[in-house]
Amino acid sequence: MKERLEQLKQEALNKVENAESVQNLKDVRVEYLGKKGPITEVLRGMGKLSKEERPVIGQLANDVRESIAEAIETKQSRLEDAAMEKQLEEESIDVTLPGRPVQIGGPHLLTSIVEEIEDLFIGMGFEIKEGPEVETDYYNFEALNLPKGHPARDMQDSFYITEELLMRTHTSPVQARTMGARNGGEPVKMICPGKVYRRDTDDATHSHQFTQIEGLLVDKNVRMSDLKGVLNAFAKQMFGAEREIRLRPSFFPFTEPSVEMDISCKVCGGEGCSVCKGTGWIEILGGGMVHPNVLEMAGYDPKEYSGFAFGMGPERIAMLKYGVDDIRHFYTNDIRFLEQYHKA
Amino acid sequence: MLVSLNWLQEYIDVSYYSPEELAEIITKTGIEVESVEPVAEDIEGVVVGYVQSCEQHPNADKLNLCQVDVGQETLQIVCGAPNVAEGQKVAVATPGAVLPGNFKIKKTKLRGEESNGMICSLQELGVDEKDVPKEFADGIFVFPEEVEVGSNAISLLNLDDLIIELGLTPNRSDALSMAGVAYEVAAAIDGSYELAEEKVKTSNEEATDYISVVVEDTKANPYYGAFVIKDIQVGPSPLWMRNRLTAAGIRPINNVVDITNYVLMEYGQPLHAFDYDRFGSNSIVTRRAKDGEVMETLDGQERTLSSDHLVITNGDKAHAIAGVMGGAESEVQDDTTTIILEAAYFHPSVVREASKHHGLRSESSTRFEKGVDPNRVERAGYRACELLERYAGGTVLHGVVTHDELDRSEKTVTVHTSTINDRLGTEITNEQMADIFRRLQFSYEQNGETFLVSIPTRRGDITIFEDMLEEVARIYGYDNLPYTLPAGASQAGGLTMEQQLKREVKAYFEGAGLHETITYSLTHKEKATMLVSPEVEKQAESPVGLAMPMSEDHGYLRLSMLPELLESLSYNVARKQENLFYYEVGTVFISEEEQVTKQPEEVLRASGALTGEWVAHPWQQEKKSVDFFVAKGILEGLSKQLNLPFTFEKAKLEDMHPGRTATVSVNGQTVGFIGQVHPKLQKQLGLKETFVFDINLEVLFNEYQKEEAFQAIPRHPSVSRDIALVVDEDVTAGAIEATVAAAGDPLVKEVRVFDLYQGEHLEEGKKSLAFRLLYLDPLRTLKDEEVEEAHNRILESVKEEHNAELRG
Known part of the structure; x- marks a missing residue:
């Protein structure tokens, strides 16, 4: 009996080994492990065996069954894997075909620059203030030490709507409004970005509408060295730590002393080239200590309070930083321009 | 300058x-x-030559054959200039010379005659056409006799400056x-300079015997000085003076005019010379012009004057607009022998008024407009006399006839060293302060750290402490200021809620696939009233216009961003860029007044304009042009982003497709619209199907409520049921949805259309709409009977309200 079982085992294992499909394996299972199979047959004849032999043969028969079952299982999973492999091979694709495009938009370059500057100054504790684009003559000029008939008004030829209303020529009126709202008692630390308008014929370097960002800090004991420190911090973050800044005297009716700030030329590193017209420096913004008349008109005592203000043009910064060669690009909205500056 | x-x-x-x-x-x-x-550009090899002889070229009518002595040799030169003549001293470019424009001079033959160089005009030497004296404008330049033959013509002409x-x-x-x-x-x-003293030899005759001066408006004209110079011989001014005027950008004319211009450049004081014999009287009266008074100015123009302008008269007729331009009648001419030289102080505003009114901005008027140095007015007159004596043969009469109420006093400003340091953040010492004032040539009285500084009248810009602060800072050097950071109480910087929302909305649109654009706020009148959202239209009386626009295209403030956005689309389409998905966030300007008297309301809105292929993935057969629902989906996303339900209602709006337009409202308020641009307008703009939206962001931001409390995640599963309903064609999905939501409340949490069908197997005029309903009770698992009951209720309601049948 023992021999018979061993023989059956060998037979079955051979058939498993040679099986070529899952169906072959099923047949093997039915043939050898089924109720009518030879092993069951062997077990049925156990009655003829002695008491001692019975458990030995029983055990052996079970072992044989298990061995066959296990072999079937192993073989089956091998066959299944092979089948899947084959199927996956058939599912193969050309990975170089283009993917389904995702429609991606993005911010306008000026917005990116304005927000970058905003965030930089927010980091230094400034708040963002906004104001109307149609301004009164008072806030646009008079409150900024530019009384009617002042020759410096010519520097900012304006679009008037009525004698008292005009398109603001700078964002400075937001400063005057903010200071005025504080009743001369509290410090002001603000940035005001926005659109401004001047009577200029649109060409490569002029635009009747453009963007400005101005900053203002009014407090007790504000020094000109503070202006220098803040602008230095700004310039290094905005343009790179390796850039130098230089302040030189200038004139604005709303500041005294007034400054113009240059940064060292990126192209030549200060040696002088065509970009910086041979000077090694590029003019980037204007500013100064708030004129006492401006403080006074806003209700601050210029003996007690002092402050600084500065202003810059994001278009100019964009033109310098990215080499944009025509200011009209910012307002034409050519898709080929817009798409160039969609950074995350 | x-x-x-x-x-x-x-x-x-x-x-x-x-x-x-x-x-x-x-x-x-x-x-x-x-x-x-x-x-001028680098020029070499140009010398002074003497024209020994000048004969006509044997083979050419318009050319001359010149023998020119250039020092070491005599050159034969063919010259075509009409004014070349024997005995002239001229600028000769010798062979090997290089003239501006890389023009190389070589030995050559012209019509068979040797030509060994070129006799030059000033233009050929690089002098700007406008600076060339008229006498030499059409020919060669001729030196005065005294120059030496063979000397360097370039430095004589100051072209190496x-x-x-x-x-x-x-x-x-x-x-x-x-x-x-x-x-x-x-x-x-830190050098030294002082304006040299004027030296005039005057005759025994008194100027007062020739002329008198009366000033009527002393505020406008606090000083008027008249000098009289006789024996004038009008002719060219010396070469050095002409050179300097040319360098300053002023064209030399004749000695008298050149001298007044020279002193103008040297002293900053404009002067004017009248021909005494043509002045018409011996009395100068300065007064306000009469309204409508007419005079002819030097440039030959008739000028109509008004009482805003100051004129210089002979007691009767105006001979000059003060500080702006002289009159033609008393202009200095070649035969002039006696002149009245005016040195005056005119008030800046009266000159500005006149120069602006007549459009005459000159070297003179700009200086008067900014205020000349009161202590240099009379001195400038003397300086001109000195030069007229020397270079125009003039005899200066004794004395200057004046009307004089001019304030020549120096203002003072008190400066404390400690205040300077407090404001600058520096540690400047008293000694350094004193040194700075010395360099500026400001006199001062010092008392410890207090300086009483006298400001020279030439520096009229300095009047207050802060002006001195700048003077000290700039001489000390802006470079030498330390870098510090503000020491005051710090505040937390940041964005307001609106500013944050604005950034979020922009980020949303960009994530949704739109490009941000910025268009002009000032637009054409027609465009200012186009595609205006109904609620804006209701509020705005008319668009706000500029008083004096520069062009019609930018004359009015926009009530909608859409017209300029569409313009941007057209621009791109014309350049073969056809898939454009644009948005802009900006303000529109609403005035409720017909005649604007106060600032218009500036309202923040978001507009979008979309055209072209939204999905372009052809190899997998996925292609989709923009349509109404692409645009609507973007707004619905915004609604979700802000957690504000938007309601869309079909509407007919001007310039919009009548069947594909809707208004958008939030909490019962109309906030904007969406739809397809009217095909007529599309065609006009060269656009294919284009969809737009325009929405008031301020209302959205006001309605926005930040959700603070945590919403529990439902633990129990929802149950979904689908229903397909057959309804009349004109029943809207929105209407059915609203009915379903109302009837299903509170268990139905979501109703979503998933199919729309019309055609075969359906009666004419009918359509089938299929909805997926989501039932949920967050606190427990729903029983089948409950869902069944609600479902039946819904079916009854839609049948009742919309005659909807369950599709079999």
């Missing part, structure tokens, strides 16, 4: 510095040097003169 380096060098020694270094120093101390340029261009800010009119520049440079380089 154009500054000749050679001229400046005569006043103050700057030779220690290279021109670039000097420019840098001047810029850093206060006046921006815009450029340093040579007068460098011109420093100063960009003057309006406050620094003191530097509108060579003297002023010299004072500034002296302070900058």
Whole structure:
């Protein structure tokens, strides 16, 4: 009996080994492990065996069954894997075909620059203030030490709507409004970005509408060295730590002393080239200590309070930083321009 | 202001510095040097030649054959200039010379005759056409007799000079003169300069015997000085003076005019010369012009005057508009022998008024408009007399006839060293302060750390402490200020809720696939009223217009961003860029007044314009052009982003497709619209199907409520059921949805259309709409019967309200 079982085992294992499909394996299972199979047959004849032999043969028969079952299982999973492999091979694709495009938009370059500057100054504790684009003559000029008939008004030829209303020529009126709202008692630390308008014929370097960002800090004991420190911090973050800044005297009716700030030329590193017209420096913004008349008109005592203000043009910064060669690009909205500056 | 380096060098020694270094120093101390340029390109080999003979070319009518002595040799030169003549001293470009424009001079033959060089015109030597004296405009330049043959013509003509261009800010009119520049440079380089004293030999005759002066408006004209100079011989001015005027950008004319211009450039004081014999009287009366008074100015124009203008008269007729331009009648001419020389102080505003009114901005008017130095007015007159004596043969009569109420006193400003340091953040000592005032040539009285500084009248821009603060800072050097950070109480910087929401909305649109654009706020009148959202239209009386627009295209403030956005689309489509998905966030300007008297309301809105292929993935058969629902989906996303339900209602709006347009409202308020641009307008703009939206962001931001409390995640599963309903064609999905939601409340959490069908197997005029309903009770699992009951209720309601049948 023992021999018979061993023989059956060998037979079955051979058939498993040679099986070529899952169906072959099923047949093997039915043939050898089924109720009518030879092993069951062997077990049925156990009655003829002695008491001692019975458990030995029983055990052996079970072992044989298990061995066959296990072999079937192993073989089956091998066959299944092979089948899947084959199927996956058939599912193969050309990975170089283009993917389904995702429609991606993005911010306008000026917005990116304005927000970058905003965030930089927010980091230094400034708040963002906004104001109307149609301004009164008072806030646009008079409150900024530019009384009617002042020759410096010519520097900012304006679009008037009525004698008292005009398109603001700078964002400075937001400063005057903010200071005025504080009743001369509290410090002001603000940035005001926005659109401004001047009577200029649109060409490569002029635009009747453009963007400005101005900053203002009014407090007790504000020094000109503070202006220098803040602008230095700004310039290094905005343009790179390796850039130098230089302040030189200038004139604005709303500041005294007034400054113009240059940064060292990126192209030549200060040696002088065509970009910086041979000077090694590029003019980037204007500013100064708030004129006492401006403080006074806003209700601050210029003996007690002092402050600084500065202003810059994001278009100019964009033109310098990215080499944009025509200011009209910012307002034409050519898709080929817009798409160039969609950074995350 | 154009500054000749050679001229400046005569006043103050700057030779220690290279021109670039000097420019840098001047810029850093206060006046921006815009450029340093040579007068002419590098030229060599041009010498003074003497025309020994000049005969007609044997083979050419218009050419001359000249023998020219250039020092070492005599050259035969063929010259075509009409004014060449024997005995002239001329500029000769010898063979090997290179003229501007890389023009090389070579020995050559012209019509068979040898020509060994070229006799030059000023233009050929690089002088600007406008600076060339009229007599030499159409021919060669002729030197005065005294120049030496063979000497360097380039330096004689000052063409080797460098011109420093100063960009003057309006406050620094003191530097509108060579003297002023010299004072500034002296302070900058710590050099020394003082305006030299005038030396005039006067005759025994008294000027008062020739002329009297009456001033009617002393406020407008606090000083008027008249000098009388006889025996004038009008002719060319000396070469050096002509050179300097040319360098300053002024065309030389004749000695009398050149001298007044020269003193203008030297002192910054405009002067005017009248022909005494043509003046018509011996009495000068300055007065306000009469309204409608007419005079002819030097340029031959008839000018109509008004009482805003000041005129110089002979007691009857106006002979000059004060500070602006002289009259034609008493203009100095070749036969003039006696002149009245005017040196006056006219008030800036009266000159500005006249120059603006007549559109006559001149070297004179700009200086008067900014205020001339009261202490230099009369001195300038004497300086001109000195030069007229020397270079125009003039005899200066004794005395100057004046009307004089001019304030020439110096203002004072008190400065404390400690206050200066507090404001600058510096540690400047009293000694350094004193040194700065010395360099500026400001006199002062010192008492410890207090300085009482007298401001020279040439520096009319300095009136208050802060002006002195700037003077000290700039001479001390902006470079030497330390870097500090503000010490005051710090505040937390940040964005307001609106500013944050604005950034979020923009980020949303960009994530949704739109490009941000920025268009002009000022637009054409027609566009200002186009595609205006109904609620804006209701509020706005008419678009706000500029008083004096520069062009019709930018004359009115927009009530909608859409017209300019569509313009941007057209621009791109015309350049074959056809898939455009644009949005803009900006303000529109709403005035409720017909005649604007107060600031319009500025409302923040978001507009979008979409055209072209939204999905372009052809190889997998996925292609989709923009349609209404692409645009609507973007707005629905915004609604989700802000957690504000938007309601869309079909509407008919001007310039919009009548069947594909809807208004958008939030909490019962109309906030904007969405739809397809009317095909007629599309065609006009060269656009294919284009969809737009325009929505008021301010209302959205006001309605927005930040969700603070945590919403529990439902633990129990939802149950979904689908229903397909057959309804009449004109029943809207929105209407059914609303009915379903109302009838299903509170268990139905979501109703979503998933199929729309019309056609075969359906009755004519009917359509089938299928909805997926989501039932949920967050607190427990729903029982089948409950869902069933609600479902039946819904079916009854839609049947009742919309005659909807369950599709079999």
